[in-house]
Amino acid sequence: MAKIDNAALKKGGFMAQKQKGLYSLRLHITAGHLTSRQLIGISKVADTFGHGYVHLTSRQAIEIPFIKVEDADAVKAMLAEYGVEPGCCGARVRTVxxxxxxxxxxxxxxxxxxxxxxxxxxxxxxxxxxxxxxxxxxxxxxxxxxxxxxxxxxxxxxxxxxxxxxxxxxxxxxxxxxxxxxxxxxxxxxxxxxxxxxxxxxxxxxxxxxxxxxxxxxxxxxxxxxxxxxxxxxxxxxxxxxxxxxxxxxxxxxxxxxxxxxxxxxxxxxxxxxxxxxxxxxxxxxxxxxxxxxxxxxxxxxxxxxxxxx
CATH class of the missing domain: 3.30.413.10 (Sulfite Reductase Hemoprotein, domain 1)
Structure with missing residues (x-):
């Protein structure tokens, strides 16, 4: 099994959870602004790949927890259909x-x-x-x-x-x-x-x-x-x-x-x-x-x- 690059995943918004192999995905949201269609897409991803809920962060972002690392590409593809992108974490300019x-x-x-x-x-x-x-x-x-x-x-x-x-x-x-x-x-x-x-x-x-x-x-x-x-x-x-x-x-x-x-x-x-x-x-x-x-x-x-x- 290939070694998981947590640093690369974190840069793309996937933050490792305490549960091994599971990640909370932070989304790219500007100034807390989302369309209703984007919310539908986020809900579908949470239901399909997560545990059916999301977390609102202190900086107006949304995180979808309990994403399996092997589902990362499918998650990003589904989000893209609804105009939603992964966010970023780590040493870089964060959500405005x-x-x-x-x-x-x-x-x-x-x-x-x-x-x-x-x-x-x-x-x-x-x-x-x-x-x-x-x-x-x-x-x-x-x-x-x-x-x-x-x-x-x-x-x-x-x-x-x-x-x-x-x-x-x-x-x-x-x-x-x-x-x-x-x-x-x-x-x-x-x-x-x-x-x-x-x-x-x-x-x-x-x-x-x-x-x-x-x-x-x-x-x-x-x-x-x-x-x-x-x-x-x-x-x-x-x-x-x-x-x-x-x-x-x-x-x-x-x-x-x-x-x-x-x-x-x-x-x-x-x-x-x-x-x-x-x-x-x-x-x-x-x-x-x-x-x-x-x-x-x-x-x-x-x-x-x-x-x-x-």
Whole structure:
């Protein structure tokens, strides 16, 4: 009997179970989005080759347990009929997570699924020294906990008050949880040092007295597990898809160039020093910046948060 290559199987999404010869297959799902037809195919595979159930992972993926190794090719073929692909595990870019965003959620500032798909198509499955995770959340409510990811994306709005349209109803200052807005009845002033670009002022305004531009607020080096670490903000809000991808490219490449085997991004940053990484992504940010975008060094690097041990 040929020796089973568990490393190769794991790369293709088949994770060895405690039961010898059985595997739990992780599927390739972007931002938790599946069609009803895909769900039917997954159900059929679970009934035909597994134990008739699936497991929903903490990162919006689905695993089908109790797959026999000799059925791997038949499983993949059946899944393909329904537009489903195996996922990946190990040292590479993992599933991109995302909330429903502006396509469904009233609070959403960005179409999280569109952004997650863009990142998935560019990076998913890329081999790296360790696992690397993207997370996309649509607004400041942060349902996807962007700061827990190696690279976190949080949708926001860059706002500008339109005095001619304003009726000074007071709603914008009331919904601004960061207390960045003051209204004296004649003029509204925004303290942009306090503004977290949540977009609530423009979302709740009854007379459309705010101009806004959608932005991406990024965090770097987040980690969960045994060394819980909040990702750090080192850039102003990103103002275009091109700028986002330029920063993401620079981040992933820096990690690939500097990490050692099994290194997580956070540990690589701690070892190599943030002073090595920050100039690289700030350069990428500035070079891809739209006209009028603030310079990258206009934002101070957030200090590290204490590491929590589990």
């Amino acid at each position: 997570t995302g909330c429903q965003g502006s396509a469904v959620c009233p609070s959403g500032n960005i179409d999280s699924y569109r952004v997650a798909t863009m990142l998935d198509e560019r990076y998913f499955g890329r081999d790296l020294p360790g696992k690397f995770k993207f997370g996309v959340t649509g607004c400041q409510n942060n349902c996807l906990k962007a700061e827990e990811n190696d690279f976190g994306i949080k949708g926001g709005r860059k706002v500008q008050w339109k005095p001619d349209a304003c009726i000074h109803c007071g709603i914008c200052s009331k919904v601004c949880k960061s207390q960045a807005i003051t209204d004296d009845g004649e003029k509204i002033v925004v303290d942009y040092a306090k503004c977290v670009s949540c977009g609530k002022c423009s979302q709740k305004c009854p007379v459309d007295s705010w101009d806004y531009q959608t932005v991406y607020n990024l965090t770097f080096g987040g980690l969960f597990g045994n060394h819980i670490t909040k990702g750090r903000k080192i850039l102003p809000p990103v103002e275009s898809d091109e700028q986002l991808l330029a920063v993401a490219d620079a981040t992933v490449q820096w990690y690939d160039d500097h990490a050692i085997a099994s290194d997580r991004f956070k540990f690589c940053l701690d070892r190599e020093g943030w002073e090595s990484f920050v100039p690289v992504v700030r350069k990428a940010y500035d070079e891809a910046a739209p006209e009028g975008c603030p310079k990258a060094d206009s934002v101070e690097v957030e200090p590290p948060t204490p590491t929590a041990q589990q």
